[in-house]
Amino acid sequence: MFSLILVLVLLFSSPLPSPASPSSSANYSSEYVAALLADYHQPNGLQIVMPKLIEYIKEEGSDDWVAIQHVAGAYQMMARKMYSGGVNVEKAKQGLEETAKLFKSASIAYDAFMERLMDRKVEEYPQLSYATNPTLVYRSWGDALVKLGRAEEAAAVYEEAKEKGIFASAVCRPEKEMKAIHPGYIFENPYHELEAELEAMLPKIRWEFLNDGEKGGVQEGKGGWKRESGGLVDASSGTGWLQQTYFANGSQTSSPSSCEAYPTLCAFVKEHLGELSNKGQVKLSVMEPGTVVPPHAGPTMERLRMHCAVFVPDNSEKSFIRVGDVLRAWEEGKCFIFSEHCEHEVAIQADATDSRVVLIVDLPNVFLSDWEDYKGAGGSWKKEEWEKLQQAKRGSSEAAATTAAKDNKSEL
Numbered sequence: 001m002f003s004l005i006l007v008l009v010l011l012f013s014s015p016l017p018s019p020a021s022p023s024s025s026a027n028y029s030s031e032y033v034a035a036l037l038a039d040y041h042q043p044n045g046l047q048i049v050m051p052k053l054i055e056y057i058k059e060e061g062s063d064d065w066v067a068i069q070h071v072a073g074a075y076q077m078m079a080r081k082m083y084s085g086g087v088n089v090e091k092a093k094q095g096l097e098e099t100a101k102l103f104k105s106a107s108i109a110y111d112a113f114m115e116r117l118m119d120r121k122v123e124e125y126p127q128l129s130y131a132t133n134p135t136l137v138y139r140s141w142g143d144a145l146v147k148l149g150r151a152e153e154a155a156a157v158y159e160e161a162k163e164k165g166i167f168a169s170a171v172c173r174p175e176k177e178m179k180a181i182h183p184g185y186i187f188e189n190p191y192h193e194l195e196a197e198l199e200a201m202l203p204k205i206r207w208e209f210l211n212d213g214e215k216g217g218v219q220e221g222k223g224g225w226k227r228e229s230g231g232l233v234d235a236s237s238g239t240g241w242l243q244q245t246y247f248a249n250g251s252q253t254s255s256p257s258s259c260e261a262y263p264t265l266c267a268f269v270k271e272h273l274g275e276l277s278n279k280g281q282v283k284l285s286v287m288e289p290g291t292v293v294p295p296h297a298g299p300t301m302e303r304l305r306m307h308c309a310v311f312v313p314d315n316s317e318k319s320f321i322r323v324g325d326v327l328r329a330w331e332e333g334k335c336f337i338f339s340e341h342c343e344h345e346v347a348i349q350a351d352a353t354d355s356r357v358v359l360i361v362d363l364p365n366v367f368l369s370d371w372e373d374y375k376g377a378g379g380s381w382k383k384e385e386w387e388k389l390q391q392a393k394r395g396s397s398e399a400a401a402t403t404a405a406k407d408n409k410s411e412l
Helices: 002-012 031-040 045-059 065-085 089-117 126-130 135-147 151-163 192-214 256-261 263-271 371-376 383-411
Strands: 241-248 281-287 292-296 303-311 320-323 326-328 335-338 344-347 356-364
Touching: 031 045, 031 065, 031 126, 045 065, 065 089, 065 126, 065 135, 089 135, 135 151, 135 292, 192 256, 192 263, 192 303, 192 335, 192 356, 241 263, 256 263, 263 281, 371 383
Parallel strands: none
Antiparallel strands: 241 281, 281 356, 292 344, 303 335, 303 356, 320 326, 320 344
16 A cells, blocks of 8 residues: 555656657667666565656656656556546546656657667667567557547547557557457357356346345455456446456456355356466456446457346446447347457446346457467367367358458449
8 A cells, every 4th residue: 555655646746747759869778777677576666666767758768668658557557546446536637648648758759769670689778678568558548548538539549550550450459469360349159058058047146146235245345346446437426336256367266255145156167167268257247327438448369258147227228338339238148249359338327227237258269360379368179169160250251351342343
């Protein structure tokens, strides 16, 4: 807690001036920054390094995209935590304004760096070993603008990244691009048997949820229930998003109390451990009426996300999820699957009679076109099954392209 307070004071006590545009003739190579970023990962490193990094990018390092990105990331992390905790929304907005400015500067510095790199050696830039993927610059820059209500500016940022080849698509924005078949935004579930099993379980899970609620268990701090902490919703608005996690990144995470309340879910996770995404989660998601999750894109292509509706209020006609350009409402007792690394947003009707409850199950992305990528994502299908799906999807895509070409030709 002390660390969080210290960093908040450092970052938000006085806004940074906008960093100067980087000079292409400036010396990018910096042993100083490399040494600082090495300390950054040591105990108490954030408190030690951040003031020095701030001074560096203000005075002498305004063309150093690695240093700028680290400072911008710290601003964004603290601002998002303030939003999700309802600490001080105005200060959080101030932090996000600084975040957007800094990530913009990082993008300019990155472009200048790429120009210099054409006639210099990568080894001359020791801090590059601490650089993150440049996709994070554009993802984070756009996310900050969206949170500030500047969606059109964010869309322009994503288009710019696409034009530069940083993203393959302005809509689907993973941290790391992987070769894959694009099945669509919301599509036919390739996990047919698992979907049928989950839909058969949903009445039991619904009963367990209602029973838990009657006992007062569905609230923050009880039985593993936690508020969303990533800053995707504004806690000060009076609406909220509760989650209870049973599986995360390859391991079962449920507590004895949550398994006592939800034995069906705990048994499901235990039985299917080897089939779930090792880059994803299984969790119950409860969104209260009025909750709005602004547009955002998941970080990885390695998982597909399934939503299974446990409880949908009767009067929630205006509650929806949008993925890409597809709108979808939840149907109680039914599941659907979507590309979570593509842009999506959620809105729950403000005057809904009750919360929307969804079971989220992340599964390995069978549409990844490289067998090793699929296996690395935790894939459990036999290679023959995977190849059959790949061939079928490629055939569908080729047929659609041929039809579109014929239609265009007939219109000429």
